[in-house]
Amino acid sequence: MNPAVGAISVFFPCYNDQATIAQMVHVAVATLARVGVCDAEVIVVNDGSTDGSAALLQELATREPLLRVVTHERNRGYGGALLSGFAAATKQWVFYTDGDGQFDPAELELLVLRATPEVDVVQGYKLRRADGPVRTVIGRVYHRFVKFFFGLKIRDTDCDFRLIRRATLDRVTLVHTTGVICVELVRKLQDVDAHFTEVGVHHYRRVHGKSEFFRAGAILRTLWGLGGLWVQLVVLRRGRRPDRVSGG
Numbered sequence: 555m556n557p558a559v560g561a562i563s564v565f566f567p568c569y570n571d572q573a574t575i576a577q578m579v580h581v582a583v584a585t586l587a588r589v590g591v592c593d594a595e596v597i598v599v600n601d602g603s604t605d606g607s608a609a610l611l612q613e614l615a616t617r618e619p620l621l622r623v624v625t626h627e628r629n630r631g632y633g634g635a636l637l638s639g640f641a642a643a644t645k646q647w648v649f650y651t652d653g654d655g656q657f658d659p660a661e662l663e664l665l666v667l668r669a670t671p672e673v674d675v676v677q678g679y680k681l682r683r684a685d686g687p688v689r690t691v692i693g694r695v696y697h698r699f700v701k702f703f704f705g706l707k708i709r710d711t712d713c714d715f716r717l718i719r720r721a722t723l724d725r726v727t728l729v730h731t732t733g734v735i736c737v738e739l740v741r742k743l744q745d746v747d748a749h750f751t752e753v754g755v756h757h758y759r760r761v762h763g764k765s766e767f768f769r770a771g772a773i774l775r776t777l778w779g780l781g782g783l784w785v786q787l788v789v790l791r792r793g794r795r796p797d798r799v800s801g802g
Contacts (some may be wrong), residue, residue: 555589558669563630563643563720564662566637567599567655572605573761574615574655583620589666593646596620599639602629605757633735635794637728649717654760656684657715661755665717674722674748677708678715678755700737703784708750711740715755722748734779741787749797 564582568575580659586594589796591619600623611623624642626634639650649658665676683690700711712744714736726742728735749784751771 556666556669557722558673559589559591559647559666561593561645562591562649562662562666562717563595563645564595564659565601565639565643565648565650567597567601567632568603568607568611568638569601569629569632569686570603570605570607571637571653571655571698572603572607572610575607575653576610578653578655578659579614579618579621582662583618585660585662585741586620586670588678591666591700595643596621597624597642599624599635599642600626601631601635601638602626611784631731632733633728633731633738634802635741637731640723640728643720644712645667646720647717648720648723651715653680656760657759658758659755662717664753664755665715668751669717669755670751672749673751674719675743675750676717677686677710677750678713678753679752680712680713680757681754682757684757700780703780704737704741704788705744706737707744708740708742709752712736713755713757718743719748722746730779730783732779734783737780738783738787741783758792763782 564586566575566578579598598611598621600611606692608625609647615621615623622642624638636650647669649662665678668676683693685693691783697711700706722743725746728738728742730738735791784793
């Protein structure tokens with residue numbers, strides 16, 4: 555057990571992840587027990603799923619006391635799901651990753667081991683991207699693009715495998731409901747001088763369902779959103795706060 559990590563909220567955004575979400579919850583619960591975190595909760599944000607996710611989660615919640623389900627009647631987008639997850643999380647640390655099974659929640663243990671009183675964010679980075687060649691190239695170009703234009707200092711902005719101190723998360727205000735929220739989150743955490751440390755994690759090929767990001771409409775909306783976010787956070791430098799994150 556790491557004494558710096560006394561309590562964890564785990565949450566997963568879920569959009570048509572019926573095939574994977576139950577296993578994600580089971581592995582998360584087992585991992586929390588293995589790392590010795592007794593004060594814990596697991597939250598699934600069902601973001602308007604149209605498959606059998608809602609019924610599955612309702613039944614799963616009757617058997618898993620740590621599980622709490624937040625339901626969106628309509629799909630609010632990836633950022634909307636994250637906003638609900640962050641709002642619902644109540645513990646000292648907040649961990650999230652996607653519900654589609656491309657990351658292994660058992661590797662939360664790696665993040666817990668790296669947390670210290672001085673660390674605010676334990677950020678995962680993909681050891682090797684498991685997507686096909688086209689998506690891998692797009693992912694690399696996207697990361698280099700946002701890293702340059704937003705001054706991001708981490709290795710892998712779009713690696714949604716993060717353990718964040720709740721007190722630090724409370725110091726930023728997130729507003730985007732698309733995938734742009736990942737850039738917004740990292741940049742705003744940097745702007746309050748959050749202390750990051752990074753850990754390599756495994757990335758797996760998506761077996762079930764389809765990514766919503768790599769559609770033409772989604773890419774255009776992301777680029778439009780990034781443009782507005784860049785003006786706000788870089789040109790106008792809004793969202794910066796003069797106070798610093800303490801090491802405690």
